[in-house]
Amino acid sequence: MKIGVLALQGAFIEHIKMLRQLGVEAVEARLPQQLADLDGLIIPGGESTTIGKLAATYGLIEPLRRFAKTKPTWGTCAGMIFLAKDIGIDEQPILGAMDITVDRNAFGRQIDSFETDLPIAGLAGEPFHAVFIRAPVVTAVEPQVDVLGRLADGRIVAVRQGRLLATAFHPELTGDLRLHSYFCAIVELTMA
Numbered sequence: 001m002k003i004g005v006l007a008l009q010g011a012f013i014e015h016i017k018m019l020r021q022l023g024v025e026a027v028e029a030r031l032p033q034q035l036a037d038l039d040g041l042i043i044p045g046g047e048s049t050t051i052g053k054l055a056a057t058y059g060l061i062e063p064l065r066r067f068a069k070t071k072p073t074w075g076t077c078a079g080m081i082f083l084a085k086d087i088g089i090d091e092q093p094i095l096g097a098m099d100i101t102v103d104r105n106a107f108g109r110q111i112d113s114f115e116t117d118l119p120i121a122g123l124a125g126e127p128f129h130a131v132f133i134r135a136p137v138v139t140a141v142e143p144q145v146d147v148l149g150r151l152a153d154g155r156i157v158a159v160r161q162g163r164l165l166a167t168a169f170h171p172e173l174t175g176d177l178r179l180h181s182y183f184c185a186i187v188e189l190t191m192a
């Protein structure tokens with residue numbers, strides 16, 4: 001299994017370290033040709049506008065769209081925004097791969113960042129300790145999207161649509177490998 005992490009901007013190194021702890025071959029992906037031999041891809045948190053602009057500059061938008069149509073792709077925080085079909089504005093490049101609507105800065109500024117324990121469907125054990133940094137929130141899902149996690153107030157922060165996964169928080173900033181393992185299981189299913 002070989003999983004790439006989109007390494008244009010943001011917390012890509014942390015994802016690579018977590019994948020390697022699971023014994024997965026993890027590589028940085030910056031150019032279209034680097035997607036060719038990947039079994040899965042993580043689009044990390046960072047700044048969604050910057051990730052979109054850099055992806056456009058490096059000719060990655062269409063290759064990433066094609067990749068997400070056939071292979072497992074997981075977006076965390078800014079990656080969730082990048083995967084969404086609707087983010088409420090037109091001028092920011094997105095992939096439009098997941099049938100979700102996202103409010104980009106749902107929780108406000110950096111100072112409003114927070115951590116909480118969050119039950120996630122499909123994860124055994126205690127709730128996942130989720131780190132939210134200038135995080136988005138899913139405001140609408142189509143019927144083909146499964147909601148995996150909600151905050152106590154009901155806001156949606158984790159979703160899955162087939163081989164696509166999106167989380168509004170940063171699992172790579174915790175020591176908990178369960179979500180990375182969950183994504184690897186999705187990748188394994190598509191490789192079979």
